[in-house]
Amino acid sequence: MRWLRYLNQWRGTAKEALEQVSIVAKFLCLIHVTDRYIISSTHVQGPSMLPTLNLTGDVILAEHLSHRFGKIGLGDIVLVRSPTDPTRMVTKRVLGLEGHRLSFSADPLVGDSSISVVVPKGHVWIQGDNLYASTDSRNFGPVPYNLIEGKALLRVWPPRFFGSLR
């Protein structure tokens, strides 16, 4: 009959353990929702957005509300899922919305030959600020609006560059 008593003791501990697990689970769900739908921090690096973003990497805060309401505008820095590799995110600036006509230089290192495009419906034209070292819409064409996953708000690291991005 002793094991019956042990069972009862364990029942109390098990219930408490389950409560703690459910608190942790709810907290993780809250983190997921905030990170995906409200605001998140991203580490970005690479030369394609010089001089706006540093080569060695910055941490920026990005919000995930604007693109759901269609409020992405010209000049916004956006986080986009790469059309050439869906496991990577790229950070570029929106330079054209649907219906806009743009002309860009095919190869900025060689001459001024210029190509003119019209951004199709449902797409945006993204470009890195550093025209010489950026693969963007000049290479893979306009990207569908639905690939946009966030808009950059401000930079939080390194501390001496803290503040909004322009």
Place this chain on the structure above:
Amino acid sequence: MHVAENHILEKAILDMGIQTLIWQVTKKAFTGGIIGLTISDRFCSVVPVRGDSMSPTFNPQRDSYLDDYVLVDKFCLKDYKFARGDVVVFSSPSHYKERYIKRIVGIPGEWISSTEDVIRVPEGHCWVEGDNKASSLDSRTFGPIPLGLIQGRVTRVVWPPQRLRKLGG
């Protein structure tokens, strides 16, 4: 005098009771909503199939008032590895609020023959077509779509009960 005071006290306690009740219900709804959203984003979700572009796989009868509901698995979004024959849910490349369900018939690097010419599916993209070629808006119209637009892979039909089945392949 005492009766009036008791009355006011009772009313105050009742008011507080209703307020806490509303607060409890709101808290439970909020928690439930957040958990549901996380599960539907990371594990699986159920979506209705509208239209007959995937007939006879989904919605085989044109005027049936019962739409098929399918289970969409989200584990495939970890590394975006899809195969020819997968039925996927993806955001439209031309209308930013719409989502379509179609079948992948071309993976990156393959050649697809469309009406006049042969097109190569670029890296990071896929070619989707509906099973009902006659009435389907798919890659034959808007070209190959980036894999990043895919939001999940359909694994089973879960409603109506007589059409419950696992999708092959």
